[in-house]
Amino acid sequence: MSTELLLGAYIFMLAIWVGNEVISKVPTTLHTPLMSGANAIHGIIVVGAMLVATALPGPLGTVLGFLAVVLGTINVVGGFVVTDRMLQMFKARPRAAKPAEKK
Amino acid sequence: MSTELLLGAYIFMLAIWVGNEVISKVPTTLHTPLMSGANAIHGIIVVGAMLVATALPGPLGTVLGFLAVVLGTINVVGGFVVTDRMLQMFKARPRAAKPAEKK
Amino acid sequence: MEQLREYVPWVYFVASVTFIFGLKGLSGPTTAQLGNRVAATGMLLAVIATFLETQVAEAWLLILPAMAIGTVIGVVGARQVPMTAMPQMVAIFNGAGGGAAALVSILEFEHATHAATGQGLGFAGVGEPIAILLGLMIGGVSFSGSIIAFGKLQGLIDARAFKYTGQQVVTFGIFAGMIAAALAILAAALTGTEIAPANVLLVLVAVLALAFGVALVMPIGGADMPVVISLLNAYTGLAVAMAGFSIGNQMLIVAGTLVGASGTILTRLMSKAMNRSLGNVLFGAFGAAGTATAGAKTDDGRTFREVSAEDAAILLGYAQSVIIVPGYGLAVAQAQHSVRELADLLEGKGIEVRYAIHPVAGRMPGHMNVLLAEANVPYEKLFDMEQINDDFARADVALVIGANDVTNPAARKDTASPIYGMPILNVDQAQNIIVIKRSMKPGFAGIDNELYLDPKTGMLFGDAKEAVGRVVAEVKKAG
Amino acid sequence: MEQLREYVPWVYFVASVTFIFGLKGLSGPTTAQLGNRVAATGMLLAVIATFLETQVAEAWLLILPAMAIGTVIGVVGARQVPMTAMPQMVAIFNGAGGGAAALVSILEFEHATHAATGQGLGFAGVGEPIAILLGLMIGGVSFSGSIIAFGKLQGLIDARAFKYTGQQVVTFGIFAGMIAAALAILAAALTGTEIAPANVLLVLVAVLALAFGVALVMPIGGADMPVVISLLNAYTGLAVAMAGFSIGNQMLIVAGTLVGASGTILTRLMSKAMNRSLGNVLFGAFGAAGTATAGAKTDDGRTFREVSAEDAAILLGYAQSVIIVPGYGLAVAQAQHSVRELADLLEGKGIEVRYAIHPVAGRMPGHMNVLLAEANVPYEKLFDMEQINDDFARADVALVIGANDVTNPAARKDTASPIYGMPILNVDQAQNIIVIKRSMKPGFAGIDNELYLDPKTGMLFGDAKEAVGRVVAEVKKAG
Numbered sequence A, B: 001m002s003t004e005l006l007l008g009a010y011i012f013m014l015a016i017w018v019g020n021e022v023i024s025k026v027p028t029t030l031h032t033p034l035m036s037g038a039n040a041i042h043g044i045i046v047v048g049a050m051l052v053a054t055a056l057p058g059p060l061g062t063v064l065g066f067l068a069v070v071l072g073t074i075n076v077v078g079g080f081v082v083t084d085r086m087l088q089m090f091k092a093r094p095r096a097a098k099p100a101e102k103k
Numbered sequence C, D: 001m002e003q004l005r006e007y008v009p010w011v012y013f014v015a016s017v018t019f020i021f022g023l024k025g026l027s028g029p030t031t032a033q034l035g036n037r038v039a040a041t042g043m044l045l046a047v048i049a050t051f052l053e054t055q056v057a058e059a060w061l062l063i064l065p066a067m068a069i070g071t072v073i074g075v076v077g078a079r080q081v082p083m084t085a086m087p088q089m090v091a092i093f094n095g096a097g098g099g100a101a102a103l104v105s106i107l108e109f110e111h112a113t114h115a116a117t118g119q120g121l122g123f124a125g126v127g128e129p130i131a132i133l134l135g136l137m138i139g140g141v142s143f144s145g146s147i148i149a150f151g152k153l154q155g156l157i158d159a160r161a162f163k164y165t166g167q168q169v170v171t172f173g174i175f176a177g178m179i180a181a182a183l184a185i186l187a188a189a190l191t192g193t194e195i196a197p198a199n200v201l202l203v204l205v206a207v208l209a210l211a212f213g214v215a216l217v218m219p220i221g222g223a224d225m226p227v228v229i230s231l232l233n234a235y236t237g238l239a240v241a242m243a244g245f246s247i248g249n250q251m252l253i254v255a256g257t258l259v260g261a262s263g264t265i266l267t268r269l270m271s272k273a274m275n276r277s278l279g280n281v282l283f284g285a286f287g288a289a290g291t292a293t294a295g296a297k298t299d300d301g302r303t304f305r306e307v308s309a310e311d312a313a314i315l316l317g318y319a320q321s322v323i324i325v326p327g328y329g330l331a332v333a334q335a336q337h338s339v340r341e342l343a344d345l346l347e348g349k350g351i352e353v354r355y356a357i358h359p360v361a362g363r364m365p366g367h368m369n370v371l372l373a374e375a376n377v378p379y380e381k382l383f384d385m386e387q388i389n390d391d392f393a394r395a396d397v398a399l400v401i402g403a404n405d406v407t408n409p410a411a412r413k414d415t416a417s418p419i420y421g422m423p424i425l426n427v428d429q430a431q432n433i434i435v436i437k438r439s440m441k442p443g444f445a446g447i448d449n450e451l452y453l454d455p456k457t458g459m460l461f462g463d464a465k466e467a468v469g470r471v472v473a474e475v476k477k478a479g
């Protein structure tokens, strides 16, 4: 029953509320981008991976640490880029939109 | 830059979000009861008052501690009772509603 | 006892969760009462658990009587107050919370500095003294400000905006002095350079905070008090959160911050519902319950038409669709039951009766809903302004009972009017208009209403309850 | 460096705030892109700040190459993938995150137990080992589950639901074994009673978690994969939060919990949009891309009517109001630009053209919106099902392009149909119906569509892009 556990519990509980409330009224169209964006956000595990990458000495530890960082980076980078690409589709691109509007 | 301050900051920041999001779509009708209910919730200061009531020895300390508890209790008790009374008004009371429905 | 004490922080944790559920519940009409009770239960649990702490258990002789006194005052106050005086009551309870937060801050300050020896004031870091000072200042402002708000609404202090030359300078001076004294304490805590004894400075901060609260609320007129109370409510929340930081109690941080954040949003929603910006409320001049523009317009030769209860009954009896517009006068006269009776009679004749509820009709948001609900008017018959405003043109009779400002067409047309821009009910578009009030006197904003001079309008003078009673009698006679 | 390092936790704090803003932004159409970028910026800040930590700075030779490799894989994957394969891509990225969380948990476990001497495994309290074990199990399930989901969507694994007798028993056995091994570790950590070496048990937990992820996703059909991916996404969030608990990093707790909570809500919203309960998705049989009911109904003697591109052009040319219903086939054929061209032509003739977007048309939510937006179809012309469903009866032509299940009237009437109860577009109420598809074959749900046998319906066979192109040519010829 350490203080840090208690405070962590508060943070956990409040973050659940925020997570729930913040997206409670998302339109269907945005389900996939939102899923993808949330996916990118948990990519922050890369920071955890960096911090413990060398926690275990020896070759096995190094391999696991290396792998953890690679996987975390894939998650965060791929997640944000793919989300951005999806969302780009929702915006009319000026180049193409111009001639169309002339009609 | 103590850990406890940092964790407190997280709690503070998340609670701001929760407070904002949770009531962001309250109908006008409920403004007053909501204000009153929120008023009752900060009455939790009574716990703080209890905890520090005897923190300062001597008669002045005792008087201040006593006063703090009295004020905190007024806030919490009065707040909840008055809110409950307001909200009671929003519900059709069965006794009176029955004959009206017969018509 | 020893082992149980370990769980006190987790009881606080659970209580924090109930507060969030409570607040969420309070923001929906069907869940509001449950929400309030859930939060109250959490509160009770937290208070009981607190008795497990040694210093609290040992001081029961001090604490229990204090709680008993507070409970009696709270319950009696909350029970006895008439519905129309609810806002004042909220103000006074809020002030009590602010005062408690300020006192907790003072006690914690003395506690922390008491054992101090040598340089500095004995604080571990910079966080605690800042939290203590903020708790004291915000709590103090909330305490005195709430008391002034109470006084104005209760009629103990002139409700009009209190203004004098040089006011801004004085108010700012108080504020600057308060901040300066607080900074001096902070300097002493951090570097040990004491300009004056810390206790003296602390008292100075407290006194200036109280003065600042007074200076802040005095220039605001009674009309804007609900908004001010909501703002002070958010302040108290913040003060409680600061107290939570200073005594290291997360439940207080959560509860206080929740109220601080939601109270700020609520304040903004409320001023929006009254079509004012928050800055306008705090520093504007509308609240002057003015006489400025009053009585200026009636002299253009147009006159009003008085009608009898019988006339009104006939008009209503031949209508197909009636819209009732309740206002502050209906609340004062407690005419809700008579109105309900009239509506039942008309509906018995097959006439459609609806109620148009303006968001700021009465003296607090939801005032009319509360009143009519008390008389068991079905919820489906109450329509918000946006829902019903287009239907006035199709209504045969608009029956205005003790409402004034919320029907004043000047809000639409007259850019010079103090209520210009406020959305109003389109009563003037109805085929016929009946207005029940006691005289030609203005309402809250203190301005005349040209609706009363409209040829379509018939004035039925009298106390709302009594006048509606007469109409009921006539309707009964007729049918 | 030394002093800067003190601020790293506060950078993490700021990053946490950006994640919330990002998530909030992502839930509104106009703010979505900004939100995504805000969160990405916060992420970048956090990563940079992490290099200030001694153990990270010292290991740059390990970490930087790893990040470079990850970046290349991530960018190339995200850029190269065609729009239709987006769900798979999300699955694979999600799996990577789950795997990372599981590895972090393992490393932290070894780190904590490495220095352990004497009794127990060297944990301070019960919190850390629990968090580590949960992070490992949830992360592992998410990793293998996501890979299976990817394989099914990509066609590497048979997309149909994989079932065998005794399946439930096996799945439950894996789950029970995993929990038992985890409890054994916990017992060793708390009481020092080791049944087996902790490392062996840990590997067992990891292996069983991976197996459980496979067992969980294999029996689910490809149709339900978007929902499953969303659920696994929430799992990874939870695993990250647990990793945050075990290494004492609040930013990870906040980010992971946010995703866990919002992902759970999102999963529920998605299954609701497909008119399924989450339980039904996880344990139901609909996903079987079945052949069960297919082909059964066409034998009642009714037949379909084929039309030519010219017929279609004439019908469209004389219409006043046309509603286009896009579906998966439009995405496959990449016909969005041709459709836009057709719509422009018709609008040039003064014909009203609107698009009816079914919530689950295509293979992911928002699929049609994304496609049509790519072809610059104005946002105002896209209508949600609820908005436009009543207008079909007044439309002269409903032009169905590569859509099938979302127009199938069986969902309304046929209680035996696997899509019974799913709300559909009221295409059958239009005056005339033109359906563009390659054959009479069924769509995703594998069932026939009696809409095609309706006398009002004309079938225009061909690849969507090519067929629409023919219609465009005919319309141009005519006018």
Ligand SMILES: NC(=O)c1ccc[n+]([C@@H]2O[C@H](COP(=O)([O-])OP(=O)(O)OC[C@H]3O[C@@H](n4cnc5c(N)ncnc54)[C@H](OP(=O)(O)O)[C@@H]3O)[C@@H](O)[C@H]2O)c1
Pocket: C222, C223, C224, C225, C226, C274, C326, C327, C328, C329, C330, C332, C333, C359, C360, C361, C362, C363, C364, C365, C366, C367, C401, C402, C403, C404, C405, C406, C407, C436, C437, C438, C439, C440, C441, C442, C443, C444, C445, C462, C463, C464, C465
């Ligand atoms: N709802 C809120 O939150 C809130 C808060 C603060 C201020 N306000 C302000 O209050 C006003 C509310 O508008 P409103 O139309 O409801 O009220 P109002 O404009 O204040 O008018 C009320 C009218 O009722 C009449 N009246 C008083 N007692 C009566 C009785 N016993 N029987 C019959 N009539 C009686 C008065 O005329 P006689 O004296 O001739 O009878 C008065 O003109 C607005 O200006 C609003 O901005 C509202």
Ligand SMILES: NC(=O)c1ccc[n+]([C@@H]2O[C@H](COP(=O)([O-])OP(=O)(O)OC[C@H]3O[C@@H](n4cnc5c(N)ncnc54)[C@H](OP(=O)(O)O)[C@@H]3O)[C@@H](O)[C@H]2O)c1
Pocket: D222, D223, D224, D225, D226, D274, D326, D327, D328, D329, D330, D332, D333, D359, D360, D361, D362, D363, D364, D365, D366, D367, D401, D402, D403, D404, D405, D406, D407, D436, D437, D438, D439, D440, D441, D442, D443, D444, D445, D462, D463, D464, D465
């Ligand atoms: N949106 C989501 O989130 C989601 C996720 C998973 C599953 N689903 C499911 O997917 C289905 C979506 O319904 P839908 O109506 O959009 O699609 P659908 O029912 O799958 O039908 C698509 C039709 O397009 C035709 N088609 C395929 N390729 C074509 C081409 N190149 N040119 C022309 N036509 C082509 C096919 O017929 P031919 O072979 O005869 O050409 C097929 O019948 C629903 O059952 C839904 O539950 C949706």
